[in-house]
Amino acid sequence: MILVTGGAGYIGSHTVVELLNEGKDVIVIDNFSNSKKQTLDSIKKITNKDFKFYEIDYLDREKLEKVFKENQIDSVINFAGFKAVGESVIKPLDYYINNISGALTLLDVMKKYNVKKFVFSSSATVYGEPEKIPITEDCKIGGTTNPYGTTKLYIEQILKDLYKSDNTWDIVILRYFNPVGSHESGLIGEEPNGIPNNLMPYIVRVASRQLKELSIFGNDYDTKDGTGVRDYIHVVDLAKGHIKALQKLEKDQGLFIYNLGTGNGYSVLDMVKTFEKVTGKKVPYKIAPRREGDIATCYSDPTKAKKELNWEATKTLEDMCKDAWNYIEKNGKK
Numbered sequence: 552m553i554l555v556t557g558g559a560g561y562i563g564s565h566t567v568v569e570l571l572n573e574g575k576d577v578i579v580i581d582n583f584s585n586s587k588k589q590t591l592d593s594i595k596k597i598t599n600k601d602f603k604f605y606e607i608d609y610l611d612r613e614k615l616e617k618v619f620k621e622n623q624i625d626s627v628i629n630f631a632g633f634k635a636v637g638e639s640v641i642k643p644l645d646y647y648i649n650n651i652s653g654a655l656t657l658l659d660v661m662k663k664y665n666v667k668k669f670v671f672s673s674s675a676t677v678y679g680e681p682e683k684i685p686i687t688e689d690c691k692i693g694g695t696t697n698p699y700g701t702t703k704l705y706i707e708q709i710l711k712d713l714y715k716s717d718n719t720w721d722i723v724i725l726r727y728f729n730p731v732g733s734h735e736s737g738l739i740g741e742e743p744n745g746i747p748n749n750l751m752p753y754i755v756r757v758a759s760r761q762l763k764e765l766s767i768f769g770n771d772y773d774t775k776d777g778t779g780v781r782d783y784i785h786v787v788d789l790a791k792g793h794i795k796a797l798q799k800l801e802k803d804q805g806l807f808i809y810n811l812g813t814g815n816g817y818s819v820l821d822m823v824k825t826f827e828k829v830t831g832k833k834v835p836y837k838i839a840p841r842r843e844g845d846i847a848t849c850y851s852d853p854t855k856a857k858k859e860l861n862w863e864a865t866k867t868l869e870d871m872c873k874d875a876w877n878y879i880e881k882n883g884k885k
């Protein structure tokens with residue numbers, strides 16, 4: 552059985568769908584701090600399959616142990632954690648406690664129950680100001696500009712230390728680039744609380760007239776049109792990367808690190824134009840000052856994941872825009 556922490560969340564729910572489609576037995580834990588119960592029903596509707604669920608905080612060691620006692624768990628995918636960059640600057644302790652103490656509690660319980668296969672959601676943010684573009688996994692990491700990013704950096708270090716102390720652990724660290732879009736059914740998707748920080752959810756809310764206009768944070772970067780360039784990846788492609796990571800752990804032993812991105816860099820203006828073209832909706836925007844901590848360009852070299860995991864992103868920017876909009880349309884937020 553595969554334990555998925557944070558399985559009701561955005562990336563977790565899409566991954567649970569792929570796992571169930573692959574015929575895997577899945578257990579989800581979540582405390583709904585950033586998700587809804589309804590998502591669990593939507594997963595069942597999409598897949599026509601059932602799975603076990605525990606509503607618990609993964610910092611609650613006693614309740615977490617109960618999950619390990621009651622089930623024969625083989626591997627764990629850890630999505631649980633807080634992820635809002637801006638909020639992490641205001642509430643650093645909440646982020647360090649939830650993300651780092653959470654991961655530590657989980658790893659310690661895994662150790663006790665001799666479950667030693669672990670897949671971790673890291674982020675391209677660990678590269679800080681990238682050493683080179685496209686970014687390969689051996690680029691230096693560090694220089695994170697906010698506590699959220701630093702939690703990812705520290706957890707990566709904890710995993711490396713753990714592996715060094717006991718190489719019977721098998722660990723995959725996945726460094727996600729910019730996940731966007733949603734499942735084609737429109738039943739699950741991204742629903743940030745309050746005003747979104749990330750580009751795609753913001754574009755979608757401007758297009759649906761919940762927000763007036765997009766502020767483009769800077770048009771004087773050293774990029775093709777002056778706006779920031781990122782590697783947007785469809786969340787379903789990303790979810791499939793986790794299936795490949797588990798397959799890797801089944802056949803090979805070690806600690807492995809992979810970028811999950813498309814290898815393509817798109818600017819903020821590319822995003823706006825593609826979204827408008829695909830959906831027929833207008834996205835009014837204004838040019839605003841640069842956002843603190845932002846870098847000009849960030850995109851991956853995904854060669855290692857292709858070679859070693861036999862994984863590669865297949866969906867286009869058009870698919871990402873279409874599916875992000877489809878979710879909003881299907882959920883009555885137009």
Ligand code: NAD
Pocket residue numbers: 556557558559560561562563580581582583584585586607608609610629630631632633634649653672673674675727728729730
């Ligand atoms: P999300 O907030 O949608 O999902 C996280 C889930 O974890 C939520 O359902 C939340 O309720 C749950 N959770 C949080 N704290 C918990 C706790 N203490 N106990 C139990 N459940 C808890 O976020 P997401 O976008 O799906 O991201 C999943 C993971 O991927 C996170 O670790 C995130 O940092 C990482 N990541 C996300 C992105 C992105 O852009 N979305 C990029 C890189 C890495």
Ligand code: UDP
Pocket residue numbers: 729748749750751753765766767768769778779780781819842845
């Ligand atoms: N961005 C923007 N306006 C927004 C949100 C984001 O111009 O309202 C830009 C941001 O400066 C960056 C890109 O869009 O160049 C992606 O930002 P996001 O926050 O989605 O991802 P990250 O910066 O974490 O890669």
